[in-house]
Amino acid sequence: MTRATATEAGAEKEKEEEKVGEKGKGEPSALRFRLVAVLKCSADLNEDAVAELRKFVSACNEGLLKRGAPAGCGAEIVSFKVLNGNIELEIHSDRFVRAHDALLRFRKNLAPILGKYRIGLRGIEVKKYEIEMESQGLKLKTLPFVKSISYSDGNIVISLDLTESDLERRIPDRILRLLEEKKEAARWGGKKEHWELLFESRRKEFFFNKDPTEEMLRRGWIRHGSARGQWIYGPQVTRLFRAFEKILLEEVCYPLGYVEMIFPKVVSWDVWKRSGHARAIYPEAYYVCVPKTRDPEFWEDIADYFKVTGEIPTEKIMERIENIGGLCYAQCPPFWVFLQRRVLADECLPICIFDRSGTSHRYESGGIHGIERVDEFHRVELVFIGTKEQVIEHAQRLRERYRIVFDKILDIEWREAWVTPWFMAQEGRAGVASQKEVGTIDFEGFLPYNGKWLEFQNVSINGDKYPKSFGVKLQSGRELWSGCSGVGLERWTAVFLAQKGLDPENWPDAFKKFVGELPEEVFKFV
Numbered sequence: 001m002t003r004a005t006a007t008e009a010g011a012e013k014e015k016e017e018e019k020v021g022e023k024g025k026g027e028p029s030a031l032r033f034r035l036v037a038v039l040k041c042s043a044d045l046n047e048d049a050v051a052e053l054r055k056f057v058s059a060c061n062e063g064l065l066k067r068g069a070p071a072g073c074g075a076e077i078v079s080f081k082v083l084n085g086n087i088e089l090e091i092h093s094d095r096f097v098r099a100h101d102a103l104l105r106f107r108k109n110l111a112p113i114l115g116k117y118r119i120g121l122r123g124i125e126v127k128k129y130e131i132e133m134e135s136q137g138l139k140l141k142t143l144p145f146v147k148s149i150s151y152s153d154g155n156i157v158i159s160l161d162l163t164e165s166d167l168e169r170r171i172p173d174r175i176l177r178l179l180e181e182k183k184e185a186a187r188w189g190g191k192k193e194h195w196e197l198l199f200e201s202r203r204k205e206f207f208f209n210k211d212p213t214e215e216m217l218r219r220g221w222i223r224h225g226s227a228r229g230q231w232i233y234g235p236q237v238t239r240l241f242r243a244f245e246k247i248l249l250e251e252v253c254y255p256l257g258y259v260e261m262i263f264p265k266v267v268s269w270d271v272w273k274r275s276g277h278a279r280a281i282y283p284e285a286y287y288v289c290v291p292k293t294r295d296p297e298f299w300e301d302i303a304d305y306f307k308v309t310g311e312i313p314t315e316k317i318m319e320r321i322e323n324i325g326g327l328c329y330a331q332c333p334p335f336w337v338f339l340q341r342r343v344l345a346d347e348c349l350p351i352c353i354f355d356r357s358g359t360s361h362r363y364e365s366g367g368i369h370g371i372e373r374v375d376e377f378h379r380v381e382l383v384f385i386g387t388k389e390q391v392i393e394h395a396q397r398l399r400e401r402y403r404i405v406f407d408k409i410l411d412i413e414w415r416e417a418w419v420t421p422w423f424m425a426q427e428g429r430a431g432v433a434s435q436k437e438v439g440t441i442d443f444e445g446f447l448p449y450n451g452k453w454l455e456f457q458n459v460s461i462n463g464d465k466y467p468k469s470f471g472v473k474l475q476s477g478r479e480l481w482s483g484c485s486g487v488g489l490e491r492w493t494a495v496f497l498a499q500k501g502l503d504p505e506n507w508p509d510a511f512k513k514f515v516g517e518l519p520e521e522v523f524k525f526v
């Protein structure tokens with residue numbers, strides 16, 4: 001009996017598709033989904049089961065697949081057929097009940113019906129899944145899980161290659177979100193990043209009009225390291241770095257109650273997944289790899305090759321190492337593991353900590369000449385954590401302390417601007433002028449030798465971004481916020497020397513107190 005029904009269906013498979021829905025009903029949105037999927041059953045459906053299925057499909061089209069959507073919207077099973085124990089469905093939908101959600105809803109509610117006939121559901125095969133939307137300037141060649149992309153009449157049609165588990169993991173939703181992001185990026189593409197002047201210092205006296213990097217090179221204060229974008233800092237400029245650090249600690253960190261910590265400098269992918277850097281860091285990361293095994297035998301031929309040729313067989317090495325993440329890029333993300341999945345007592349807020357324990361690394365775009373844009377740089381990172389009010393207030397106090405430093409100690413000309421924070425920029429919202437609470441203030445110093453302004457540090461209010469993604473909670477249940485401030489020592493040096501020059505006689509007395517005497521020449525060359 002069961003067999004006969006299935007064969008019947010099979011014999012007429014081409015034409016017997018049951019037309020149950022009305023296609024192309026009034027569609028308010030331009031987003032369309034077309035899904036063909038096969039629900040695999042543990043046995044053939046008999047006539048009664050098929051009849052009940054037919055009724056169930058109609059009921060779904062009336063109710064289940066419309067639930068939550070405005071009138072006239074939702075998903076619809078436009079046809080189905082039963083063949084060799086498989087139920088093949090074609091579902092069309094709009095944005096309100098996406099076809100894959102409709103399919104999962106349908107399956108869930110079908111299970112008890114088939115159960116009555118002792119038939120179980122084994123799995124889903126996705127035969128076709130197309131998403132059609134307005135292209136709005138999108139020009140894509142490839143996307144994850146995408147078989148093909150075509151364009152017609154200002155629309156883009158994306159054909160997806162998905163398994164059941166991809167549907168359950170909501171991959172189509174994530175692809176849609178990605179498309180929205182790309183459209184947003186295309187929309188902002190031609191526009192500059194948001195930049196709004198907040199403050200400008202008074203004019204200052206300049207004692208220099210050359211590029212300080214050139215002058216430092218001439219005097220032997222610095223020399224290129226052997227790696228890309230890397231300098232070796234001699235005793236004089238190292239003394240300057242340390243003086244800047246001392247000023248920062250004594251005039252900013254300690255008065256504001258900061259305590260020092262040591263953050264890791266190798267950053268795992270798990271950290272970057274949570275911080276959001278995994279969304280965009282790839283062209284700028286310094287990747288870190290570890291050997292697949294520590295067994296010396298595994299590496300012996302590599303060592304032998306070098307001993308014989310004096311060359312490093314880097315391609316062979318690549319096959320034997322494994323990438324685990326990268327070198328410190330933004331400094332504060334790996335700190336958050338310290339608080340991950342923990343509950344903070346309200347009484348310890350605000351928390352103010354800083355790290356100056358190592359280098360940061362970025363693969364910068366070409367033309368790295370000066371010390372101000374390098375692949376390996378030195379930065380002190382301040383992190384502040386508290387309630388929303390505390391964080392906003394602290395950022396303000398931090399700015400005030402910085403102003404004292406730049407005005408009274410370094411005596412430089414600088415300005416402050418409200419800019420798009422990096423985590424919004426990488427979502428393609430570069431031109432978005434966000435509200436004034438979450439966001440970044442860039443501090444820029446004037447470079448007399450080229451008439452440009454250089455960002456030398458920033459203060460960011462990151463909202464609940466980090467506590468949320470690292471699962472950090474507050475005992476009272478109140479919202480936890482954080483902010484951070486990255487102080488680049490190369491950038492402070494570049495700005496200060498560009499305005500004041502390399503001769504200490506032109507440096508402000510307040511600054512000279514922190515520097516002391518510059519070291520005598522240590523190296524003499526012949």
Ligand code: ATP
Nearest residue numbers: 364372373374377455456457458486487488490491
């Ligand atoms: P830029 O736009 O100049 O590349 P950024 O926006 O990438 O700077 P952030 O990510 O905000 O910089 O980093 C915070 C601070 O780190 C900067 O203000 C700067 O002091 C320092 N910094 C960033 N990149 C470099 C670099 N390549 N060389 C030296 N210092 C850097």
Ligand code: ZN
Nearest residue numbers: 330332484485
């Ligand atoms: Zn930070």
Ligand code: MG
Nearest residue numbers: 284362364365
């Ligand atoms: Mg940069």
